[in-house]
Amino acid sequence: MPHRRNLAGKRDCPLVAFIKGRCTMRIWKTGAIAAALLPLAIAQALAAGKDVSSAEVQYQAGSSPLANVEMYQDINPKAPPLTKAEFDKARQIYFERCAGCHGVLRKGATGKNLEPHWSKKDKDGNVTEGGTLKLGQNRLEKIIGYGTDGGMVNFDDILTKEEINLMARYIQNTPDVPPEYSLKDQLDSWKVIVPVDKRPTKQMNKFNLNNIFSVTLRDTGEVALIDGDTKEILSIVKTGYAVHISRLSASGRYVYVIGRDGRVSLIDLWMEKPAVVAEVKIAFDARSIDTSKFKGFEDKYAIAGGYWPPQYTIMEGDTLKPLKVVSTRGVTVDGEYHPEPRVASIVSSFIKPEWVVNIKETGQILMVDYSDIENLKTTTIGSAKFLHDGGWDASKRYFLVAANASNKIAAVDTKSGKLAALVDVAKIPHPGRGANFVHPKFGPVWATGHLGADVVTLISTPSEDPKHKQFKQYNWKVVQEVKHVPGNLFVKTHPVSKHLWADSAQNPEKDLAESVTVWDLADLSKPKAVLHVAKDKKLLVTQVKFGCLKILIQRNTGNNLHLIRPDIYNGNFL
Numbered sequence: 001m002p003h004r005r006n007l008a009g010k011r012d013c014p015l016v017a018f019i020k021g022r023c024t025m026r027i028w029k030t031g032a033i034a035a036a037l038l039p040l041a042i043a044q045a046l047a048a049g050k051d052v053s054s055a056e057v058q059y060q061a062g063s064s065p066l067a068n069v070e071m072y073q074d075i076n077p078k079a080p081p082l083t084k085a086e087f088d089k090a091r092q093i094y095f096e097r098c099a100g101c102h103g104v105l106r107k108g109a110t111g112k113n114l115e116p117h118w119s120k121k122d123k124d125g126n127v128t129e130g131g132t133l134k135l136g137q138n139r140l141e142k143i144i145g146y147g148t149d150g151g152m153v154n155f156d157d158i159l160t161k162e163e164i165n166l167m168a169r170y171i172q173n174t175p176d177v178p179p180e181y182s183l184k185d186q187l188d189s190w191k192v193i194v195p196v197d198k199r200p201t202k203q204m205n206k207f208n209l210n211n212i213f214s215v216t217l218r219d220t221g222e223v224a225l226i227d228g229d230t231k232e233i234l235s236i237v238k239t240g241y242a243v244h245i246s247r248l249s250a251s252g253r254y255v256y257v258i259g260r261d262g263r264v265s266l267i268d269l270w271m272e273k274p275a276v277v278a279e280v281k282i283a284f285d286a287r288s289i290d291t292s293k294f295k296g297f298e299d300k301y302a303i304a305g306g307y308w309p310p311q312y313t314i315m316e317g318d319t320l321k322p323l324k325v326v327s328t329r330g331v332t333v334d335g336e337y338h339p340e341p342r343v344a345s346i347v348s349s350f351i352k353p354e355w356v357v358n359i360k361e362t363g364q365i366l367m368v369d370y371s372d373i374e375n376l377k378t379t380t381i382g383s384a385k386f387l388h389d390g391g392w393d394a395s396k397r398y399f400l401v402a403a404n405a406s407n408k409i410a411a412v413d414t415k416s417g418k419l420a421a422l423v424d425v426a427k428i429p430h431p432g433r434g435a436n437f438v439h440p441k442f443g444p445v446w447a448t449g450h451l452g453a454d455v456v457t458l459i460s461t462p463s464e465d466p467k468h469k470q471f472k473q474y475n476w477k478v479v480q481e482v483k484h485v486p487g488n489l490f491v492k493t494h495p496v497s498k499h500l501w502a503d504s505a506q507n508p509e510k511d512l513a514e515s516v517t518v519w520d521l522a523d524l525s526k527p528k529a530v531l532h533v534a535k536d537k538k539l540l541v542t543q544v545k546f547g548c549l550k551i552l553i554q555r556n557t558g559n560n561l562h563l564i565r566p567d568i569y570n571g572n573f574l
Contacts, residue, residue, distance in 0.1 A: 065241060065261040065285050066104060066178050066308055067095035074174035076116055078133060082169055090170035093163065104285075104308050105340050106175040109361060109386075114171045132172045140168035180309050181262075181283055186322040189281040194268070196318050204272040207234060212269065214246035214255050223257055223267070225274055235274050239265040249291050249317065250298035250348075262286040264304055266320050278320040282306060282313040288346045291317055292370055294353040301370050303355050305343025312343050312357060314373055324373055333363040333382045345389045349414045350396045356412060358387040358401050365401070365410065367417050379417045383410035391433030393446050393461040400446055400459070402429040409448065409459060411476060421476035423459055427452030432490040435500060436461070437521055442479040443471025449488030449502050455481040456491055456502055482524050485512055493521070499528065511535060 071091065075081070082090065095104075101111030108114070117131035132140060144164050147154040155164060203209070211228030221241050225234045240263030247256045255267040255274075262283035265276045283306030292301040302320065305312040305328075314324045328341050344360040349367075357366040363385035369377040383403060387410070390401030398420055399412045407427055413420040431448035439445045445458040458481070460474035482500075487507030493500050500519040504512045514534040517527045 063096040064099045064104070064307070066099065067092045069178055069284055071176035071178050074177075076173045079116060079172040079174075080137060080169040082166075082173060086166055087170070089163075090166050091176055093159070093167060094170065103340050104178060106171070107338075107340065109340075115175060116172050137165075137168050137172070140171065141165060144168060178284060178308055181281075181306070181311075183313075183322055183325045186280060186282055186313060186325070190278075190321055191280070192278045192319050192321075194275075194277040199268055199277060200270045200272075203270045205270075205274075207269065209252050209269055214248075214257070214267075216243045216246065218243050221259065223255070225255075225267075225269075237265075237267055237274060237276060239263070239276065240279075244287050245289060247290050250293040254291075254299065254318070256289050256291060256302055258282075258286055258289040258304055260285060260287065262304075262306060264289060264302070264315070264320055266318075278318075280315065280320045280322060282315075282322065283311070284308050286343075288343055290346045290348045290355060292353065292355075293348040293350065297353050297370065301373070303346055303357075303368070303370075305346050305357065307342040308340070310339075310341050310343065310359075312346070312368075314370065324376065326368075326376070326378075328357075328359050328362070328366075330359075330362055330364070332361065332385060334385070338362055344387050345401065347390075347392075347399060349399075350392075351414050354414065356399050356401075356414065358390070360387050361385060363387060363403060363406070365412055365419075367412075367414070381412060381417070381419050383412075383419060383422060384408045388430070389433075390431055391446070392436075394436040394444055395461075395463065398461060400431070400434060400448075400461075402431050402448065404428050404430060404451070409457075411461075423476055423478065425457045425459075425478060426450050426455050426481065429457065430489055433492075435491045435493045437493050437500065438468075439479065440522060442474050443468045445479060447482075447491045447493075447500065449484065449491045450486065451488065451506060452486060454484055454486050456484045456488070456500075457481055480524065482519065483526075484517060487513065498522065500524070 101109060102114045103109045106114040113130075115131055116133045117129070119127055119129045121127050135143070141164050143152060144159070144167055145154060145156040159167065207227065208229055212234070213226045213228055215224040215226050217224055217236070219242075221243060222236050222238055223243060223246060224236045226232070227234050239257045240259035240261055242260035243257060244260050245258055248254070249256065253268065253270055255269060257265045257267065262281050262285060264280050264282055266278040267274050268277045282304045285307040286304060287307060289302065289304040291299065291303070299317040302315045302317050303312055304315070310328045312326055312328065313322050315322050328343055329339055330337070330341065332338050338361045341359045341361040344358045346358070347356045349356060353369060353371040355368045355370060357368055359366065363383050365381040365383055365387065367379035367381065383401075384406040386403050386405035388402045388404045390399060392399055397413065397415050399414060401410050401412070403410055405428070407425055407429065409423045409425050409429060411420040411423065425448065428451035429448045430451050435447040437445065437447075439458065442458070442460050444461050444463045446461050447456055447458050449456050458479050460471060460477050460479050462475045463471070484502055485504045485507055487504045488502055489505045491500065491502045498521050500521055502517050504515060504517070507513045511532055514532065516531045516533065518529045518531065520528045
């Protein structure tokens, strides 16, 4: 791909195809790689700040299932006209390539506001006005075509001149308003394929359920269940569009899968051949799901969060029947109302019957008490905007989540229900679940990599173990930055491992994007090894996340999966 130029005439670094692991383990079928990665590579929008790297742009952008949802068209008499056919085409382009940064309602997120008119009052009472109508058709065409220094890449080699003209007209019109998705809508989509009383009363297969991994085959709308002992594919299960994440129930019997289209699929591992036993659609665009895991509530409830509508749904754990829908619209930590705060991630507390629900745009962390869902109690904890994903410390008391666009890590004390710390870190942290280990100098630490910085950050975490009391002085401080490369998505280790593993999946350099760096935990001063997986093995696919551990799954032109196994131990991960 040629270098991209911006309005100032500068050349941006080339965008290359990349493989992006998320939350569970993910592999891509080789025949679909080119088609699948294209929207992600070109779905660039006007990101916040200067000197935006290609890794950051790739991370923020992406297509939305809302591209195919019918929406209301409001004709703005001050805006250039659009026919119904033009409107439908422009809407599809916008939601496939722009909404990830600019938002569904075009009010801006990590990208700029694209409403026809907007006004903003600062603390001194001064009012600033702007909007796409003020910029005008000619200026908008140049911005779309040639990009800007702020991170908007040029689309003149992606869109035709006619399409650029169309998009400039489209964003001067009133933003489309997607439909809401109510409890009734969800109930209408709900389907129990195998009733509870028709399911096995005991495990009907010989699988080691303690070591089975759900592998996302994103572009085929499937998950592969892999035997962690033999590395064989036990079953491939059809789920929904753009599968995003899998979560295991507390009992280990069920796997909950959610796709970006909001479809939730419940897989029963006790069946002779594991299969979907229930499904429901909880949103038009979604990312996250988890279950009730506190003692006495195992498998009782599931919870899933939506990007659009911005809300979460509580369901029956064994049937997926929707029980309650809760909106996440509200005020940001800055005190401003936001109409589109997306549910970024959800995890289940180990200490209380609560879910930790992270709301991206508001920067609010919700502790949702599921002990009595008819009288739902929620604790709201303010942190920093643009919350994304995170992981537990070694004690599983503290949940650390990245406020990535704010360059902070928020630590929540799930025992006290309060914010334990807000730690400043390097640019665009992306921990996935992070990595826990005992540092030889600083004691227990939690690690995160970064999309926008060339380091792996180590944060000291509290410990009640008397042997770690001398490290208390370091708690919630950045104690070390380990030299790496930008574009990291995941860092991982293991309780019995002597190594720290980190990918660089969104680095613009192909060889680096297809590599994993390994450090000796006893000496983090320099990498012990850099594994150039695809290059060395002459394979087509690079990395994924295996359970809670990052490993490599490589696919050759045949049907074999090749695994590199970094200190896996009985499927029990830290």
